[in-house]
Amino acid sequence: MTTAPVGRPGAGPRGRRVAGVDPPSPPPVAGPAVDVAARLRLALTGALRARDVIAVSALRSALSAIGNAEAVDPGPAAARPGSAYVAGAAVGVGATEARRRSLSTAEAEQIVRAEAGERQRAARDYDRAGHADQAGRLRREARVLMSVVAGGGPPGDEAGPASREPSGPPPGLA
Numbered sequence: 001m002t003t004a005p006v007g008r009p010g011a012g013p014r015g016r017r018v019a020g021v022d023p024p025s026p027p028p029v030a031g032p033a034v035d036v037a038a039r040l041r042l043a044l045t046g047a048l049r050a051r052d053v054i055a056v057s058a059l060r061s062a063l064s065a066i067g068n069a070e071a072v073d074p075g076p077a078a079a080r081p082g083s084a085y086v087a088g089a090a091v092g093v094g095a096t097e098a099r100r101r102s103l104s105t106a107e108a109e110q111i112v113r114a115e116a117g118e119r120q121r122a123a124r125d126y127d128r129a130g131h132a133d134q135a136g137r138l139r140r141e142a143r144v145l146m147s148v149v150a151g152g153g154p155p156g157d158e159a160g161p162a163s164r165e166p167s168g169p170p171p172g173l174a
Contacts, residue, residue, distance in 0.1 A: 035105055035108065036066070036105060036108040036109050036112060036148070036149065037063065037066055037108055039148050039151070040059050040062055040063050040066070040112070040148055041063065043055070043059055043144070043148050044056065044059040044060065044063065047059055047144075054137055054140050054141055054144070055140075055141075055144045057141065058115075058119070058140075058141035058142075058144045058145050059144065059145075059148070061115060061141075062111070062112050062115050062145055062148075065111050065112075065114075065115055066103065066108050066111055066112070069101070069103060069107070069108075069111055070100040070101045070102070070103055071098075071100065071101070072098050072099065072100060072101050109149050112145050112148065112149050113145075113146070113149060115145055116141075116142040116145040116146050116149075117142075119138040119139070119141050119142040119145070120138070120139065120142045122138050123135040123136075123138040123139045123142070126138065
């Protein structure tokens with residue numbers, strides 16, 4: 001005799017949330033009061049649902065850049081008891097984990113603005129090289145990132161995917 005697990009509706013498969021597996025629920029409203037990473041995650045959810053590969057690419061890249069900035073140099077390895085089976089392996093749950101740095105909202109916004117700036121500079125380079133299609137894609141990625149920093153989601157979110165530019169595979173990969 002099996003019983004259905006009791007949990008919050010929509011919290012994962014079969015109604016329960018598994019820490020470290022199920023993503024955290026996005027905040028209900030994106031606005032200036034919500035931190036940049038949360039707005040990026042919320043915009044990413046919308047872009048994934050809309051199957052907007054250009055926005056998904058830009059948003060994942062920005063979230064990764066923020067994650068990389070939060071990483072802390074572990075410093076010299078401390079002498080810990082190792083594994084009897086693997087040389088140099090740490091033993092125990094969380095033995096190799098390091099506390100991450102906490103970024104301020106301004107630092108996270110600066111990282112996203114830098115990501116958008118890199119895309120704009122690369123778009124100019126592509127234009128000079130005669131690759132207008134790649135330049136357009138990079139400009140669109142920059143617009144997506146700047147719209148999230150400004151406090152909204154990706155441009156065109158309110159009108160739905162029909163108002164967006166086509167976003168198929170990058171040229172040359174079709």
